[in-house]
Amino acid sequence: MKTKKQKELVESYLSPFESGIQLLYQDIILYLSELGYYPKKAGTSISFTNDIHGKQIAKIGTSINKNKAHTPWFSLRFSACKGYSQRFADIVHDAIIKVTANNPYRLARCTTSECNSCKGESDSHIYTSILPNGERMTSCGAYAIKIPNISIDDLNEIKELIKEEHEYLVKHESKLNAFVYR
Secondary structure: OOOHHHHHHHHHHHOOOOHHHHHHHHHHHHHHHHOOEEEEEEOOEEEEEEOOOOOEEEEEEEEEOOOOOEEEEEEEOOOOOOOOOHHHHHHHHHHHHHHHHHOHHHEOHHHHOOOOOOOOOHHHOOEEEEOOOOOEEEEOOOOOEEEOOOOHHHHHHHHHHHHHHHHHHHHHHOHHHHHHOO
C-alpha cells in the first residue's frame, strides 16, 4: 500500500476477522498494490482501481449476518481471463444467471454493438457460460463478480486472474494508449 491512510483502511476492514482470513486478504491486497491497485473507500467497501486505466479490478467488503457476525466478501473482475478452473466457471455461470434474471442492463450488449464502453473485441472482455441446452449466455465484463468463500486454495488462481485481467486492461483500456493513438 502506498500511504498510511490506505494501510489503516485495510487494517480497519480486516480487524474483525480471524488471523487466517486476515493473512489471505492481506496477500491479495499486497498483490493488487504491487500492480498499482490501491485501496480506496467506496461506501461500505474498499475498491481497487489502477490510475493507468481507471478501471476497478477488485472490491472487498463485509456482510453482517443475522447473528451480527462479520463475513468478508471479495469481488474480482476477470472477464478477459480464459482457462480458469471449474470453480470459477461455476461462479461466472451463477453470476450470469443472476444478472439475466435481475438486471438485463448488465447483459453483454457489446456483442450486438449496443455498447462501446470497453475496448477490444467483445468476446475478449465478456463473461460467458454455456447452458446445458447449448445456449451461450453472456454478461458485461466491466463488473467484478463476487467470489464466495475464498480460501488459501484459491489464492494462486486469484493472483493469476488478477494478472491476466490487469494485462488486458493495461493493453486495451490504458489512458496512455488512448492519448498515444489520437
